[in-house]
Amino acid sequence: MITTICLNPCFDKTVSVDRLQPGQVNRIREARVDLGGKGINVAVVAKRLGLEVQCLGIMGENGAAELTALMDREELSHRFMTVPGHVRTNMKVYSLDGQGVTELNEPGTPLNESSLAEFTRIAEEETAGSDMVVLTGSLPPGCPEGTYRDLLKALDGKKCILDTEGKELELAAKGAHPFLIKPNLREMEATLGIELRTMRAIRDAALLFVRLGVQHSVVSMGAMGAMYISADKTLFAPALRVETKSTVGAGDAMIGGMLLGYEIEKDMAKAFRYGIAAGAASVMTEGTQLIVRSDFDALLDQVRIQEV
């Protein structure tokens, strides 16, 4: 069993306009609302790839029934604690004239110490049968610095995958030794406050985290591919060439793919290949649609891994 944790779930609202004009009235052509939040996304991908998965988290009570219904529609097992407030909405505005996507993200329902403590107790209880736990996504307002580190410490003994950046990543790497981290290149640069221009620089940056106690590090680079770094191995995989419809959630899909790979191969370096295929499969789907299993299956054999 795999558990994903989602402390800041959301509705992903996607709208399109002919031409986005700031400061003007913009008429929406099409609108849709999907399930969102990185922890939920990873769980949905893992489920679609055939894994047994559950998602745990906290959500505001207003909108909880609708968000829960969307998880039920995916047949996702879930246990979310509710707190006063509303489920946030993250809006993606597609400008049809080719200006790209503008995102407007709400901060989320504020949490306090006692709700976090209660959630930690639930997480300890509900992950009893899980081999792998994924912690990913932004933290809602009110979470103290080191929230992910503290959760990881409470889940001591589990293999934990952490996808976050900045101080949260640094504190968790130092204090709780996650099994795998998966920053993208921009997040890695922002966390360390340096530019990483070469593969060697990226490897050295990832090794800083490995020395702190992280076992495996995957640095994703969008359409450039990704690197896998552990104490004794560095791999690079170019991204697969696929028709790009939307890159939203490629990193979440990548984690879902690596979860499947690890389940099959029992080896994270070998699981990396599955992550590359899942990331590519996810960009082939529209908007926030995540992944179609048959796309993933067709891509897996095309992944080329190079030892660096």
Ligand SMILES: Nc1ncnc2c1ncn2[C@@H]1O[C@H](COP(=O)(O)OP(=O)(O)OP(=O)(O)O)[C@@H](O)[C@H]1O
């Ligand atoms: N345009 C693309 N074509 C092919 N593969 C892609 C493309 N974009 C991403 N991928 C694959 O997906 C992986 C993860 O993508 P990316 O680095 O964009 O993650 P991310 O920034 O963490 O995304 P998010 O957090 O939005 O889910 C990449 O390493 C790559 O293998």
Ligand SMILES: [Mg+2]
């Ligand atoms: Mg990401």
